[in-house]
Amino acid sequence: MPYKEREIEKQYFTIGEVAAQFNVAPSLIRFWETEFEELRPRKSKKGNRLYTPADVETFRTIYHLVKERGYTIPGARDILKQRGPQLKEKIDVIQSLEKVRGFLVQLKKEVEAAGKAAG
Amino acid sequence: MPYKEREIEKQYFTIGEVAAQFNVAPSLIRFWETEFEELRPRKSKKGNRLYTPADVETFRTIYHLVKERGYTIPGARDILKQRGPQLKEKIDVIQSLEKVRGFLVQLKKEVEAAGKAAG
DNA sequence: CTAACCCATGCCGTACAAAGAGCGTGAAAT
DNA sequence: ATTTCACGCTCTTTGTACGGCATGGGTTAG
Known part of the structure; x- marks a missing residue:
């Protein structure tokens, strides 16, 4: 770090x-x-x-x-x-958000690559 | 009468x-x-x-x-x-919104934790 | 030597409960 | 058919237990 x-x-x-x-x-x-x-x-x-x-x-x-x-x-x-007992639903949402995060990370790479290609 | x-x-x-x-x-x-x-x-x-x-x-x-x-x-x-039109419903909405707020705060914590774990 | 710790006790308002007194109806007594 | 009086419900005023912290004592680490 x-x-x-x-x-x-x-x-x-x-x-x-x-x-x-x-x-x-x-x-x-x-x-x-x-x-x-x-x-x-x-x-x-x-x-x-x-x-x-x-x-x-x-x-x-x-x-x-x-x-x-x-x-x-x-x-x-x-x-x-x-707020506690809804933990299961929370986990589901977290997993969804992690997938979204992965998608965005991938998207960022592609956008960056496109930017470089465009010069 | x-x-x-x-x-x-x-x-x-x-x-x-x-x-x-x-x-x-x-x-x-x-x-x-x-x-x-x-x-x-x-x-x-x-x-x-x-x-x-x-x-x-x-x-x-x-x-x-x-x-x-x-x-x-x-x-x-x-x-x-x-004293709004539907006091009772208002109370329920307030309750719901407070639950949502609590949920989001908790969610934020867990997402941050997940983010750190994922690097 | 300040800021934190724990623990006990102090303390002031909040949120009622209890006390004491009065009224009205109804049964018993005159 | 009044009077009495007792009972139940109400009233207002006063008392009080607890909730929600604050304070002070004695210590200890940074």
Whole structure:
């Protein structure tokens, strides 16, 4: 992996960074962690929470439901749970999208080849 | 006005009847009255609450939002304020869209994971 | 030496329930 | 045929348990 890519893509966020991003207290994030099993980030050797962008998205969803749409915590939990059981359908969609991706990659090659031929 | 129409037209329920119908305490209905201006029934000379079928339907909507969907009272209030043509359908659409949003967020994660795995 | 950790406790509002009092109907007593 | 009174339902006011975090103590790593 080239130097530039390593620099640009930041692997993990600290709890303080996530808290600042949403303008909430770290204690809120820790509390929600006890309430939502979907929000359990990796931890460092020391024990510090390591939030991936996906974790942040999970937090954003919870934040949206609880703080913006006015759900109780149990209500938000129910909605998050409902997303799980559709996993089979998700996999099907993923496979479809992977085929589409393969098609686009092939298409790109051909387009590039055509461009070169055209000079 | 003929007798029959009078009978049909003015059928009121007492707070006890409404409470029994939803299996809740009358105190809950009175409390929600202080929280939702949409739930302000007529009162008799004595001061007793007189619930029309329309009032009962209003209560049913609030009950659905708060007790079944898990909204906070302010959250339910916000939805009630948006008095559109088909409130019930609107709620269903919102539910559907939230599910779709959750699905897409989850899908994005998995697609990213698949993308990395595929190189 | 700041920022994170965990844990316990503190705390304030939300969301009701209970308490206490009044009215109206109906059965019993006058 | 009134009076009584008790019972059930209602009313308003006041109390309270829990939800939803915040704060402080004691530590530890970067």
